[in-house]
Amino acid sequence: MYQQHLLPFAGSLGWSALIAAMPIITLLLLLGVFRTRAWVATFSGLSVSLAIALFVYTMPVGQTALAASQGVAFALFPLAWTFTTAIWIYQMTVDSGHFQVQWRALVRITDDRRIQALLIAFCFGSLLEALAGQGTPVAITTVMLLAVGFSPFRAASTALVANTVPAAFGPLGLPITTLAKVTGLPVDDLGSMAGRQVPVIALFVPLLLVGIVDGRRGLGERWWPALACGLAFALAQFVASNYVSMPLADIAAALAGAGAVIVTARIKVTSPASVPVIAGGAVDLPPPAFTERQRPPHDRTAALRAFAPYLIIVMTFTLSQLPPVKRALEFATVAIDWPGLHLRTASGAPSTLSVFKLNWLSAPGSLLLVSGLLTMMVLRIHPRAACSAYVRTLGQLREAVLCVTGLLGLSFVMNASGQAATLGTWMSGAGPFFAVLAPVLGWLGVALTGSDTSSNSLFGALQATAAQNTGLSPVLVTAANASGGVIGKMISLQNLTIAAGAAGLTGREGDLFRKMLGWSALLLIGMCLLVGLQSTTLLSWMVP
Template sequence: MYQQPLHPVAGSLALSAACAALPLITLFVLLGVVRTRAWVAAFGALGVAVALAWWLWRMPLSQTLLAAGQGATFALFPLVWTFGTAIWIHRLTVHTGHFDALRQGFARISDDRRVQALVIAFCFGSLLEALAGQGTPVAVTTVMLLALGFTPVRAATVALAANTVPAAFGPLGLPITTLAGVTGLPATELGMMAGRQVPVIALVVPLVLLVVVDGARGVRELWRPALACGGAFAVAQFATANWLTAALADITAAFAGIGALLLVTRLPAARRRVPVAVGGGSPPPEPTPARERQWRAYAPYLTIVVVFAVSQLPAVKQLLDAGTLAVSWPGLHVLTASGAPSALTTFRFAWLAAPGSLLLVAGLVTVALLRVPVRQAVRLYGLTLFELRWAVLTVVGLLALSFTMNAAGHTATLGVWMAGAGGLFAVLSPVLGWLGVALTGSDTSSNSLFGALQVAAAQRAGLDPVLLAAANASGGTLGKMISLQNLTIAAAAVGLNGREGELLRRMFGWSVGLLALMCLLVGLQATPLLSWMVP
């Protein structure tokens, strides 16, 4: 049995936190400065984490390796299972020639790629995050943007920038219910509080997307449609989280955003202002595809939405959840610093309810709709996994790193050190959520790691625990765009394997800038100036 120490280095919390940060520093330096391949950076950081866990944290080497093995297994299932299957569905449309019809169909929504980025990456991606999560929005929207003529780098950066604000509530409120479970606070109040933080960022993200696609000119020419989209998204997200349920916040927001965007861009005055496609040249006009062919081009993505929506019906969800196996990872016995059994050692094998399994169902329906021979479909799946081999290796290394740091107590040490800021912690609390998501790729995982810590820090500092717990989820959304998991998925989807560091450098400034805005908002909500926003 291993119990996590909080300050193993000379009894100093500050020194221990500095050492605990070394694997993360190694990861970002190798990836962003030395510019090694992503899998090299991941395994290099993993080596540092294992050495620290064994040498300074005194975690038995066998336990350390078991934790890394659990993370590697989690990487394969459900993560690789999810994004590998999503990319396979895309390859089916390419193989059958329906992808061109899909591109033409989306081009008819608008011939301006900036509007297409808002429709696909922000609105449709939010819907996918609400239904599936786990990298599915990035995998799907990246290849859709690529089909519309976006360059690989631009398609990846747009998808990453858009996959932010939906993460606080998706899939179907799971991050909020997880946060309620680990903190003991009411899920309703946590959802309401997050619904009074995240929508502020939702107003800004469409403008960020315009800059990513077309620089300052994009904002100058399309700020009205972007604000209409972000405003409708924010209002719907706020209203749903506060007066209905957090589980539906992203779904209503996605439809509200796309509705407002299409309404504004179709006004006669707006159409005169919006120029034709930008950002890399426009393909020549093509004949309208036959109605049946056009329907089949949309069918894979409509099927994904339908399958995930049906999976959330109470009777179906209960049936799928019945197949979930929750087991303690063999040989891994970890206690938290307080002496309680750690939930990190439990592995959930949701072989029916996993997003990858649901995507497989959608893929099989796609095979039938597109009339792809079974042998070719199987061969395409094998080729897809082979082409993703470096991405798979990267994700395995990253999740092994994450699980090792979490099990050894590195993450807890960093969190407790940050919580020592006292009243200033209100400003820093979103950073903790941001760090958790950047490391794990999941707002749900970040909430399970740091939710209880946020509440304990709030109580010690005399701050509202609902405010800081929700800030963990809200700040975590801004770590999605630099999550190594999402960076790897985006790079793999558009054939940029080995260039994850380039994507990180492009996204890091946006992530930190939006995080600063969130920290300012939460800090003000902890003062009389905006304390009325706390439920």
């Protein structure tokens, strides 16, 4: 039995926190400064974390190795299982020729890539996050953006930025229900509080997407649809999380945002928009602007069949959430105490970190496999061709799988040894100013784990305790963990790896990280200011 230590070095919280931060510093330096390959950076960070766990936190060798092995297992199932299966479905559409049909159909809707980014990456991606999560939205929207002519780098960047604000409530409110479970706070209050923080950021993300796609010109020509999308999304997310049903917040927001884009994109409030010709990084692919006579031939039956994989995915995940179906799928779920891993928290209470949830039927990857099998039938793909596509997909994503494996091993070792708890405790020593720092913990947790749910499990209880010790509202501070976490999604190495793998950019995760870091930091500052003001009399009326 290993009990975590908060002050392993010289009895000093400051020095202990500095040492605990070394794996993260190593990871960021190698990825962002020295531009090493992502899997090299993650395994280097894992090595540093293992050394600190063994020699500073005096964690037994066996317990340290078991914690790392649990992270590896979690990386393979459900994470790698999810994104490899999602990209396999895309690969089948390419092999069967339906990828080009998707392109023609999407061009008929709009040949303006700024509107395509809003509809595909932000709205449809939010719907997928609401139903699936775990990297599925990034994988699928990246390849859909490739289908309409985005360059690989721009497709990956757009998908990463879009997969932020829906993360707090997806899939189906799981991050908030997890937060309530680890803190003992009312789930309705936490959902309401997050619904008064995240929608503020949601107002600006569509504008940011248009700026990423086409810079100042894009904002000048398409600010109106982007603003309408952000307003509709934010309002629907707020109303659903506060007054209707928190698990449905992202579904309502995605549909409202898409409706606003479709309506307002036809309203000309500035000069007629031109289709952006984008420079920088990589040149975007065709299509050019089409007149009605020049538009590609359109067969509605062929288009419906081409988009069948995405329709099947939405239907499969929607059906899986119906109470009878969900109960049947969860019946096969097994919660396993990782063999030999015995942990206690710093307070001496048994730790739940050693529990491994094997949800082999309800996991997103398993549901995607069902979707893939149905796709084979609809697209009339021979089983041998489908198997060949899966083998090629695994080959293309081998570095992505390796990277996620190292990352989750790092995360689990930091959690199990107490390194993450030391960092959180050090930050909670800021007193009332901790309200401003609370979103940073959530941001850091998601950047490390790639999941708002995991971040809430990691730091939720600590946030609640710190709030009580500093006289702040536990609901405000704890919800800020989830709200800050959404901003960390765009720099999460897990998501960066998935986006790079989907776009064929494996090895360029560092370039994506540098591209995302500035925007993530800017949005994080905004969230920190909002939570800080909500802790004062100025905006305390926003706290339920």
